[in-house]
Amino acid sequence: MRNEDHEQTDEQQVHERYLALPKVEPPPLLDEKIIAAAHAELDRNGKKRASGHRAWYVPLSMAAVVLISFSLVLKLVIDEQVLQSKSDGGMPLEEEQEFNREIMEDAMPEQSRERLSAPAPSSAPVEPQSRRKTMEQAVEKMPAPAKKAATRKSVDFGTSTDSSKAVESASTASPLPAPVVVTEGVVEHKSGSGDGVREIRLKRSTDDRQREIRLRQMMELLEQGKYEKLQEELTNFRRRYPDFELPEALAEWENRDRPSVVD
């Protein structure tokens, strides 16, 4: 213990002697140099002074999350709409693909193909006779060369298995095949001649096409005598189009069990 006390005393004495030494400080020039370097380090990294900002990757990550979330929500909404339309009795996928294929085949340029345009789409159902009349009116409006080509052949919608076909180009007399553009249900034949584009557009809603296909299917079932299947299809059809006026054959079959109205 004595030694430790003695050591502490010695240490204290030396300590007091040391404290008496001058408090030397670094030269001001050295201070400025070091502080400038410290500040420059911050500027070099692009960090703001006196602010607690975050690294660059944080806002980038947040933006990516927002974008992905929005895309996901959008996709869910679209999928829900598709499912909704299918549950309402929309066209099955296979039939829609077949329909689209028919559209493409019909739109293929063939100089020998001559068809009449279908009438413009309308929400109200059109009887075959009135439809023919509408087509004749449309033909009348065509330019002379197109009119001449269009009157060569007519198409009876009626019970024909042919679906409504694309419009023929007004320039069927052109020696060159016309390029075809199909967009959004619009089938166009563009003239390859140098006198500009002559085109007759037929725009039909997807809903009309689907309905026509379903009517065609039901007609086929009726002709084949598949009444159970026909009933099922008709029920689904009515769910979707309760007020639609069916073709005569189908309407007659639909009303077969119902008592006639007596005045």
Added chain:
Amino acid sequence: MNKVIEHPAPVETGAVDLSGLSDEQLMLRYRDGEAAAFDRLYARHKGALYRYFLRQLGSQTEAANELFQDVWMRLIRSRERYRPSAQFSTYLYRIAHNRLVDYWRSMHVDHAGIDDETLADEAGDRPDQQVSREQMKAELQRLIAALPEAQRNTFLLKEEGAFSLEQIAHITGVNRETVKSRLRYAVNRLKQSLAVIS
């Protein structure tokens, strides 16, 4: 035993009085981009660290300036990796100690120091001169510079850094008993030399 510093709570920047913050908080603020925090931290430790180097190297002021600047540069460059796992001062002087060791190795200088006999002889050459207070101070500085490196280092860490034996052990990489022994030898040598001189 080093005092383990818990990660300080984040402090809002801007209007906070930096003088009330600890060294670790200031360093974290600097790491996060606040230059004023470094200014404060530098002001706190520059004097002690500079004297630590200056009294290690005696009259070699240029070398002391170079080592002093180098230590701060290393601190600045490694700011993003700073983690308050120990006291900031311990972290700072560890850098300083390592830098000093590198310097001695590069200079290939014999750090054995001046033995007591030589010191006594030098003092005995001037028996009639009255040693003034200023001379005593200068003499002390010379004696400190003349200490063996390990003892001198330990002594200056104790005096300038105000570190405990455990902290000095952590900085220098030796155990506590070795630090204690070095400090005792250093104090004894200085005391004897001062007694001889006075």
